Amino acid sequence: MRSDDRRTQLERDLPGAAGRGEIVAVFQAQYSLATGAIVAAEALSRWIHPRFGLVEPAEFIPMAERLGLIGRIGDVMLRIGCQAARDWQATGHEIEVAVNVSILQLRTREILTTISGLLKDLSLSPRLLTLELTESTPLADVPEAADTLHDLSRLGVNISVDDFGSEYSSREQVIALPATELKIDQALVRESRGDNNEELARAVEFGKARGMRLVAEGIETPEQLERVRALECDRGQGYLLSRPTTKADLDGMLVSAAGMDTER
């Protein structure tokens, strides 16, 4: 099949995908670098297309943003994420969930109604929800975003700047946001080597100076893990620690980690 045909078909099917239950989430654990415990999980979207099978977010999220469908997909992910955090809490695990939110979802106040409704319906504490702002569009191009974010932060949810150190999430923008967490871009973690980790160290320093929580993502090697630990990042995420997986798998990981704790 030509790639144009695939694209046309995906664009035709995307408007109904969320309603048909084809948008699902996988979860990737985040670990405390001080204790090694799982303290949070990031919800990552996947589209199970009836004909093409698994479609990655790199393909359908930009499409959804372009077609004005990101709000619908975002709402599904928020619901799945909050429900997961609620389930974990109900089974005795205080695990935060991190849901990716596109800057375009902050254009209107609808997201506020969605999130406050979910927190209330599920009796979920706002501190168990982190919104990871993914900047596919520069923040400056969405003038309403800052106000929406301030209102969201008043709800008590954590606000994280995803891919910090990459093209868009510049320092100036972060200072203007009510953000509580910096998620350091994978490229900074990966490119840091031996003595050459100045950029990574600067990003960590920047966040620490503002009292922000620091999460290093894309950790693939023991050396990278050691480096972010030495810089005193709070949390780590990456293939070395664990890959994105189903909620059922993550539930199992939480249970066996709790088992190890009681055996100690």
Ligand code: C2E
């Ligand atoms: P992100 O939010 O920065 O998520 C991290 C991405 O890196 C995920 O890719 C994850 O699977 C991958 N990853 C995790 N650890 C490693 C590692 O050690 N090495 C490497 N090479 N990669 C690692 P994924 O799931 O394909 O998502 C890609 C991007 O799509 C996300 O980047 C996020 O920007 C966007 N995205 C995913 N789900 C959603 C969503 O529900 N809403 C929005 N707005 N964006 C989403």
Ligand code: MG
């Ligand atoms: Mg993210």
Ligand code: MG
């Ligand atoms: Mg990221």
